[in-house]
Amino acid sequence: MDKEISFLNEEQKQFLIDYVKTKKLEAFNKIQTEASTGYAGFEGASSEDLQLLIDEWVLIDYIDNGFVDKNTPCECGRALRYQYIVRNNKSGQIKRLGINHFEEHISLKKHVVKKIKKEFDLIDKEVSEISERTRVKWSIENVIHYIPNDYKFSTDNINRQLDMGLALSAKQVNSLMKEVNQTILSDNKAAKTFTPENIDLFNYDEPKKISTVFSLTDTQKETIRDLYNRGVKSSRVICEMLIEDKIAPSNRYSTGKPKIFPNVCVFLEEIKGN
Incomplete structure (x- = not known):
């Protein structure tokens, strides 16, 4: 190299x-x-x-x-x-x-x-x-024509890489394009849902955040929170550790992914949001 x-x-x-x-x-x-x-x-x-x-x-x-x-x-x-x-x-x-x-x-x-x-x-x-x-002076603007203002990259490394004048690989570009498209799609959905004509400005209360985690036990939640605080950030790894320690059932989808995976993902988002 x-x-x-x-x-x-x-x-x-x-x-x-x-x-x-x-x-x-x-x-x-x-x-x-x-x-x-x-x-x-x-x-x-x-x-x-x-x-x-x-x-x-x-x-x-x-x-x-x-x-x-x-x-x-x-x-x-x-x-x-x-x-x-x-x-x-x-x-x-x-x-x-x-x-x-x-x-x-x-x-x-x-x-x-x-x-x-x-x-x-x-x-x-x-x-x-x-x-x-x-x-050869590759530029991201020639590949991705629109990136939302204040877009937050999934990893700091991508941002650093671009800031120091390094190009992105095709693999990185494909991943970034998916993220940007998903962000735009989410923003468009939010814009369609919350429009001025749909809101009573005098009686409008911002929706309260409602927990969607119902099936996790207190022991599972406590263990997930402990693992997260110890630096384990991967939902999949946390699932496997819960199964290994017999804190969660080993039931899996046909893909091999644990059936508790969606609940762990939602709970981790709640932890991050607090």
Whole structure:
């Protein structure tokens, strides 16, 4: 990646280096979570949240030296440029590995290693795409023609990325377009619902917020609130932890998503709103 980003300033370079690290940790731990739980669909969950659900090895750090360095060897002694640092959730043991030795040193199954390598390759390609688009002066205005004033991006990273003059990848653009379209759609619905002719200005009271959470028990609500306050923000991860601790039933939809998921999402929105 060094040659591809050599024309960027130091802030931009560091952002992309951190981006790769974050995405690889999330990818490794998402695949491990799916292998551990037997279920998919953990998009949006942080690496830290996912680590709570993994039985064995989690990725806790990633180092790119920029060159093969004897000071960052694999467990077998081979000098590495890219070193992946994993921890066993049961024993606390830490190992430092090259990507080709996941199967040999921590006994990951071949199909899991193959999937991890594929995801890592996609992340590297995405960063190359961001770099190349930045080099040719890509502009978001040429792709998304209308963004509402004071639009709040789903992640601060997107905002930072644009502010520092970095382009977005096609994946990021697609995600952003969906968000913007949803925001516009929601605003239009709200505008149609609350129009001046529908409101008696002399007798109008703003609607009171009514709780829509009926099926969660007090124990479940207390546990969800505790997990949220401890930093677990993913609805899906919270559901899996409730099931694992036998606080919630394990009933699932055909997609594998827990049936308690919608109620957890609504309750989390209430927590955020308070």
